[in-house]
Amino acid sequence: MENQSNFIKTIMEDDIKTGKHDEIITRFPPEPNGFLHIGHARAIVTNFELAKVFGGKTNLRYDDTNPSKEDEVYVKGIIEDVRWLGYEPAGIYWASDYFEEMYQRAIILIKKGLAYVDDQSAEEIAKTRGDVVTPGIPSPYRNRTVDENLELFAQMREGKFKEGEKVLRAKIDMASPNMNMRDPVLYRINFASHHNTGDTWKVYPMYDFAHPIEDAIEGITHSLCSLEFEDHRPLYDWVVRETEMPHTPRQIEFGRLGIVNTVMSKRLLKYLVDSNYVDGWDDPRMPTLSGLRRKGYTKEAIRAFILATGLAKVNSEVEVDMLESFVRDDLQARAGRAFAVINPLKVTITNYPEGKIEYFDVPFHPENTGLGSRKIAFSKHVYIEQEDFSEVKPDNKYKRLSLGGEVRLFHTYFIKATDVVKDENGKIVEVLATYDEKTLSGSGFNERKPDGTIHFVEATTAIPATFNFFGPLLDADTNKTIDERYNPNSLSQKQGFIEGGLKDVKTDEKFQFVRNGYFNCYANKKTNNPYEFNEIVPLKSSYK
Known part of the structure; x- marks a missing residue:
């Protein structure tokens, strides 16, 4: 100021x-x-x-x-x-x-x-x-x-x-x-x-x-x-x-x-808590400072947001996207990069030796060297996101893996999908692929270009994790009662994996899970789960 x-x-x-x-x-x-x-x-x-x-x-x-x-x-x-x-x-x-x-x-x-x-x-x-x-x-x-x-x-x-x-x-x-x-x-x-x-x-x-x-x-x-x-x-x-x-x-x-569609009345917030619509005053869906902290917002981002909105003698209201943009800008500089697969699909690399694991040293942040580095594991068995595979390549603009197609796994090798394994309902449960050892990232190999680059986690060292996603807590129609406005789908959970190098992650440690968004580690004492992650903000904002 x-x-x-x-x-x-x-x-x-x-x-x-x-x-x-x-x-x-x-x-x-x-x-x-x-x-x-x-x-x-x-x-x-x-x-x-x-x-x-x-x-x-x-x-x-x-x-x-x-x-x-x-x-x-x-x-x-x-x-x-x-x-x-x-x-x-x-x-x-x-x-x-x-x-x-x-x-x-x-x-x-x-x-x-x-x-x-x-x-x-x-x-x-x-x-x-x-x-x-x-x-x-x-x-x-x-x-x-x-x-x-x-x-x-x-x-x-x-x-x-x-x-x-x-x-x-x-x-x-x-x-x-x-x-x-x-x-x-x-x-x-x-x-x-x-x-x-x-x-x-x-x-x-x-x-x-x-x-x-x-x-x-x-x-x-x-x-x-x-x-x-x-x-x-x-x-x-x-x-x-x-x-x-x-x-x-x-x-x-x-x-x-x-903030648009956000309750700022302590009386109504208390009602949501007392009615068990939320998990206490610090529920990440709540606009409380304790809730935003648990979600993963930083104090620096909140202060910058408040100062940027200025001070006038009129009441004002902004979209939540504006607040999120300040959070995203702050996390861009301070959050370490890591891999998490939220909707896992197993990939078996058929020509890679069983039991062998390679480790690659990668910085936690491309610019913030103070965050140090981490080791990424690679082996015969990996997980990728289900959204990163299509049995049939939709079009030439498709930048992910498909049968006959080739992608790079971040910081490691090219892999090519050769076949799929389906369950009795016809759902793909495993992708079979081969890798090319000459295509190690950074080796100078440039004879061909992959369809794209996707992230992954090595399967045998991967850590099971829970990912929490938050939508609007209330319907925007203020003519309804608070009970009618409550959105039962405001919290959703997914079970996936984080890379094994994050086994010592601490509560409130923040990461940009590459291609997935920014997440905050929340060690859930109620479920005794040290590997629970709250989505802080997605990678991109619509705020202009």
Whole structure:
């Protein structure tokens, strides 16, 4: 972001230049009620990168004001995702760290006549708020005395009322054209046990009250949030001003980043998990950062994607192909090349000695020498892809093996198909072929050209492997329910082989399986399979 311009960066530059701020301090404030997804990546990258440009810092602050929806597993997942993206917060804080100060700031409002305890139900409050053309109806409890409000609020804290029986509301303007200023609720009663404070508190602040106070306490200079909070900004400023906070942060909104046909709602993502449509929050079909990580996406690719989409004050949506193109570009430089046969067809080379195995030293990457080399095995028995053989050559443009045709096996010899073996149903189960020992790759033999070059794995050293392929998790028709949109064919598995040289492959090691695509090793603990590979992206993209 150092070499990019955007409207928030310009604001920060002016604030430093005019001396309004000596240091830029931002924050990323997730609610621990789910795992982070690709949409959150824009907020993370934006906050950390902008602060870094000015030598500032970014806090991670958990918005843990709703204990009934929060879980420790989400707390751990969030910091893991932030660190995986390559960022270390200057400090890790909790909204619950400030519960006492928030409570005391609410008392300031009550004493100033700017907050009151309301006995109306949530339904009644919603019904009397009015709409954009109709002013709201003041609560019958709006004019309670300061002493009465202080006493009732203290009793709310002590747990003397039932959940939903009373709330604390701000007293602002029931006729305001901004619906957020029509006496918003500041505190509600909640008896759920809190992961951080246990059963100490019986009242919890609402986000619109808690968030500006948290920012002010931490000295946040620029409170960056998504566009949906633009109408909340007057309330944000009102809370900071009227609670008499010594520090005044500035809220700035930017557009959300969406991906076509991708759910970005934590509520819906949680539903998919709870309904067992997916294998947890880190299922590779999920748009969560943990799911993308398990699929094989790299943090470098995600950061580059976020930065390339820019930062504007409008919501935007891009095709998933654009994200995949950044992943592919990153993997092109870092992923080692190797052979895997996903739809195996056995080939027996009849004129090659039985039991003999040759090994050929081949670099893992044609340009990245730091990845080292590997040894490819060759013998009488090999596997090729079923798609790489046709009994009858379709046309002269066909670049694969056919009866009477000749191809090179990558880095080794020419082979010529001479016959096939079929089962009782007429399906080809084996190809018989001969090899020419004078055609070893790199030997300078150029008397004839093969029909093409195909990959293979040597059969006796080949390692059985599982390959996972992922399609869209949901149907694109948003008029359907989430259950109707679920695509039961979004995951498919194939059983094939990887070359024997990959026997020591590690989890999260990434490869370009030649002519098949980019894959990430996923050691599946549930099936105890160390040789499971998730397709990250295919080799080519339609993104323009």
